[in-house]
Structures are given as structure tokens and as C-alpha cells.
Amino acid sequence: MDVRTGIYCELPTGTDRSGLVEKWELAKEAEVHDSRPGNSTTVKRDVGMQNHGPLTLTVADDTSQTFLEYLDGALGTKVAFLVRGDSAAKGVGNMEWTGSCIVASVPADAGQGDPLRYTVSFPIDGAATGATA
Numbered sequence: 001m002d003v004r005t006g007i008y009c010e011l012p013t014g015t016d017r018s019g020l021v022e023k024w025e026l027a028k029e030a031e032v033h034d035s036r037p038g039n040s041t042t043v044k045r046d047v048g049m050q051n052h053g054p055l056t057l058t059v060a061d062d063t064s065q066t067f068l069e070y071l072d073g074a075l076g077t078k079v080a081f082l083v084r085g086d087s088a089a090k091g092v093g094n095m096e097w098t099g100s101c102i103v104a105s106v107p108a109d110a111g112q113g114d115p116l117r118y119t120v121s122f123p124i125d126g127a128a129t130g131a132t133a
Helices: 066-074
Strands: 008-010 021-035 044-060 078-084 096-102 117-122 129-131
Touching: 044 096
Parallel strands: none
Antiparallel strands: 008 078, 021 044, 044 117, 078 096, 096 129
């Protein structure tokens, strides 16, 4: 089994957060509509609108809280993002996803003895685009 190491994340684009981001997830889905034309017994499936997002980041080891500070200052704004499966250049086997997202929440959680880790989701604004070249 292949295990990904060294994921790559820029948020906003141009600011490398890879050292802090433990995991990223990006959903790209399409609606599926079922219909039964006339009195047919056959169900027809049509693909509808595409839905993008959210971009979800699991952040670990933000001990200086620089990313948390950035999120707090950017709350309510739209920012560009860039993520790849690993830190190598984009290409076949290392698709690069780009788009814009909205900083809609700032995670603030603390507990005695808890590891410094939080998860934050960003609603996608528009379409997320994947490219290999």
C-alpha cells in the first residue's frame, strides 16, 4: 500500500502551510437526478450541477499560532488556495487543485494535555480545478 508523505498546501496562494497541515480533503461532487420517462420501467440517471467543497484542513503543530492568527485576521474574506498530494511538482499522480474559498470560521479549542491540532473547513467559492500539467 502506498502512503502519501509530505502533502503540499498553500492558503492563501503564495504562503506555504505544508509544515502545519497534516491532512487536506477536497470534495467535488455532482447531483444525480433519477427519472422514469413516460410509462417506462427504466430509470434514467442524469448528472446535474456540480458541487465543490468544502476544503478541509487538519492543522497540527501550529505552536506559534501563526496560521490561527492568519485565519482570525482573514475571517469573512475570500482567499485563493493551492493543494497537491505531495510536495513534488504537479503532474500525473500528483494532481494540483486550485480555487477560492471563504474563511468562514476560526477554530479555537484548548484542553489540558490536548495535542495542538485542529480541523477547519472552508466553503468553496466557485469551482475547484484539478490539473496535472
